[in-house]
Amino acid sequence: MSALGALFVALIVLYLLECLVIVPDEALVLVEGWDGHWHTSSAGFALGALRRRAILASLLRPNAGVVVVPQWPVALSPTGMVVRDAHQSPRVLRYATVGVVEVHDDALRCDAGTLTVYSRRRARWLARWIRVLREVPEAARGAVIDRALGEATNVDDIAGRVAAYRRSSRSLRLISATLAIHLFVAWPLLINWLGLQPIWIAILGELAIFVGIIAWLFVRARRTLPGTETQDDVVPLVTLALSPPAAARAATNLTRDLLGDVHPLAATLALCRKAEAVALAASAQRDGPRAAPADAADAREIEAWFDTRWREHQARLIAQTVGTDSVPTAPAQDNVSGSYCPRCWTQYAEAAGRCADCEDVALVSF
DSSP states (O other), rough: OHHHHHHHHHHHHHHHHHHEEEEEEEOEEEOOOTSSOEEEEOOOOOOGGGGGEEEEOTTTTTTOEEEEEOOEEEEEEOOEEEEETTTTTEEEEEEEHOOEEEETTTTTEEEEEEEEEOOHHHHHHHHHHHHHHSSSSSGGGGHHHHHHHHTTTHHHHHHHHHHHHHHHHHHHHHHHHHHHIIIIEEEEEHHHHHTTTHHHHHHHHHHHHHHHHHHHHHHHTTTTTTTOGGGGHHHHHHHHHHHHHHHHHHHHHHTTTTTTSSOOOHHHHHHHHHHHHHHHHHHHHHHHOOOTTTOOOHHHHHHHHHHHHHHHHHHHHHHHOGGGGGGGGSSSOSSSSOOOOOTTTEESSSOBBBBBTTOOBBEEOO
């Protein structure tokens, strides 16, 4: 293989790496489609002990947005909160012992330790509400938690952020797509036709102009998005400057944490087509409280309180978006099944019993 051929292969590999989105397990990944609608992306592979998934997103659309919404990590109550780590082990924190809360990238640091929430926006959101909860009396904390959940499930705010992203990034997405065409089509054809020697200076000049314009448009678009802080620009800008394939996919960097502080269900119901949103709403309604270890009575109490409040917000969210009547409460019965599991909807031939996959869940007869 010639040196030019090796360079072209390297560009393709770098582009594929830019298309590879590494996300936490159970994170929601939304990809912008050709028609402007968003859809969930589950294609990919697990990274084992890293508790991460690798997803190849928008391979043929370098200017498509990709949103990552991590799984909801915290249960709040008037007496304290429970945070689940990567292994889903509960950790109980009391507001009186939290101390000073500081945000470092996608984690919170306080007297009780470090809490990783996998999103800068979510870290800032959680730090803000912890400070509020710490300052108000216990009797008033229930209303504060309701306000926090209302903010995290505000579909109008989600739609407004996406609209702001689309307005502010029109030029950026056009230029980045043009750069991708030049990288993988126009410049290789010109080099094949004329050779590298007569045109390499022109190609480098064009590349510098493309990258400079994309960097400027990226910063301008990012600073128009709600909740964005100046320090969020540094790492993406360095990446865009050093990697032309990254510059061609600037929209992905722009949107990755756009909805990091909202609940995953709210993001899906606000942005996805109704059929996909209804399926996720039905799954959310079936999910029960997460099991806590037998010796974690405090965690069970806090999560039970939070689950009751969350169910109320979830019901209002579903009614506001897809409508309660459109969400199925049971799977479609096949020809041989006599019952189903109300949590995972696995169907069984017998009319009664317990689900083999869901611990201690009784089957429901059709």
